[in-house]
Structures are given as C-alpha cells and as structure tokens.
Amino acid sequence: MKFYLTQRANQEIAKLSKKAATKNVQLDICAFFQELETIERIRNVDETLGPKGKNTSCKKSRLKNSINKEKSGGYRIYFLVFEGSGVVVISSVYSKKEIKNYYKDEIKRVFMQANEDLKNRMLIQVDILQNLHVISNKAK
Helix, strand or coil: CEEEECHHHHHHHHHHHCCHHHCCHHHHHHHHHHHHCCHHHHHCCCEEECCCCCCEEEEEEEECCCCCCCHHHCEEEEEEEECCCCEEEEEEEEECCCCCCCCHHHHHHHHHHHHHHHHCCCCEEEECCCCCEEEECCCC
16 A cells, blocks of 8 residues: 655644644554555545545544544544555544534545645655655655
C-alpha cells in the first residue's frame, strides 16, 4: 500500500503537531492505518461519503488521540481509498476539540482539493510505518 498526504492534510498535521494535546497526531494516524493492515479493511472503515466508485471511495473516520482519551479529544480523518492501486490519500485531519464537524460544503471542498492535488501531482508520499516520514513530495 502507498499513502499520500494532500497539501491541506500536511498543513493540518503540522499545526496539530505543535500543540501539547495533539502532538502525537502523526503516531495516531500511523497506528490507525497499521491496525487496519489491508486496503480491503481500510476501504470498509466507518463512513463512506458520496457515491462510491468502482475501486474508489471517500471515507471519514474517528481517530483516537493517544494523549487525550476522551471522546471529544480525538480527531476526525478524511481520506480517499483507491483499492485497485492500493493507494490511500489522507485529505484532512482535525481535532474534535477545535471543530465539532465539517459541514457538507467543507467536506466537498476537502475532496475537491484532494482531486486538484492529485491532478497537479502535489501529493506527498509518506511512510505509514515511519511516523509519516516523507518519501516523495510528488505523486507518481
């Protein structure tokens, strides 16, 4: 499997990493995807947003915060799953303490920006086993 961050997700993760209550966000994201292990299990996670393509789906899920264990202390993560190619694109991550939920327009914007990053080869490839270590700044 290959994992990518959109420009937006990269900025959100950098911002969350600087705060004491969310400084482990990278580890928490890695743990979430490592626990799921396979692209099929990732594709079947929680909530699918919008129409599901033949091998593509837009997903959202709750993510546990390893520092703050309360329900509202976690994160919400939005991502695209391209099952045929084994690719996951992390599109947005936010703290539930800061934002309750994205409204429909914001969710649409998240995935439109992800599509733009994909088209413009602006995705950042990361290693999910190495705390989101950057492998490449350009999508293949």
